[in-house]
Amino acid sequence: MDLSSNWILAHHERAGPPPGARPSAHRAEDRPLSTAPNPPGPDSGFKSRGGIKRIWQAFTYSAAGLRSALRHEAAFRQELALGLPLVVLASWLAPGRWQWLVMVGSIVLVWIVELLNSAIEALADAITVERHPLLGRAKDLGSAAVLFSLVLVVLAWTVALWP
Numbered sequence: 001m002d003l004s005s006n007w008i009l010a011h012h013e014r015a016g017p018p019p020g021a022r023p024s025a026h027r028a029e030d031r032p033l034s035t036a037p038n039p040p041g042p043d044s045g046f047k048s049r050g051g052i053k054r055i056w057q058a059f060t061y062s063a064a065g066l067r068s069a070l071r072h073e074a075a076f077r078q079e080l081a082l083g084l085p086l087v088v089l090a091s092w093l094a095p096g097r098w099q100w101l102v103m104v105g106s107i108v109l110v111w112i113v114e115l116l117n118s119a120i121e122a123l124a125d126a127i128t129v130e131r132h133p134l135l136g137r138a139k140d141l142g143s144a145a146v147l148f149s150l151v152l153v154v155l156a157w158t159v160a161l162w163p
Contacts, residue, residue, distance in 0.1 A: 065115070073118045075146075076111070083107040099160035106149075106156035113149040117142035 069076040087104050094100035120142040124135040 069115055069118055073114070076114050076118060079110055079114050083110060093161060095160070102156050103160050106153040110146070110149045110153060113145050117146050 070080075086107055090100050090103040090107075094103055121139055124138055127135065
C-alpha cells in the first residue's frame with residue numbers, strides 16, 4: 001500500500017519534493033480532508049449520545065482493550081508482572097503518601113504508555129506488514145516513549161526513597 005497516494009498533491013506540484021522523498025503530512029494543506037467515502041457527520045453512529053449507556057459502553061471498550069493487551073502484548077504482560085509487585089511494595093516502602101503517589105503513578109504511567117505504544121503498533125501492522133520508513137519511525141517513537149517512562153520509574157523511586 002502506497003501511503004503517499006492519499007495526500008493532497010497541490011503543494012508538491014508547486015514546490016516539488018526532492019527526488020525520492022515522500023510527501024509530508026505535517027501541514028494541514030498536505031493532509032487529505034478524509035480518506036473515508038462518507039466521513040462521519042454529526043448524526044453518525046460513531047458519535048456518542050451521552051448518558052449512562054455511553055459510560056457503560058466506554059467501560060466495556062476499555063475492558064476489551066485491557067483483555068486484548070493481556071492476550072496479545074507480551075511487553076504489557078511483562079510490565080504488568082513487574083509493576084504489580086512494585087505497587088504493593090510501594091505501600092510499605094514509601095515514606096509518605098506523596099512519595100507513594102509518585103512511586104505508583106510512575107508505574108501506572110509505564111502501563112499507559114505501553115498501551116498507547118501497542119495501539120500504534122497495531123495500527124501500523126493493520127496498514128501493512130511490509131517495511132515502511134514512516135511506520136517504522138512511528139513504532140520506534142512509541143518504543144522510545146516506553147523507554148522514557150521506564151527511566152522515570154527509576155528516577156521517581158530513587159528520589160522518593162532517598163534518605
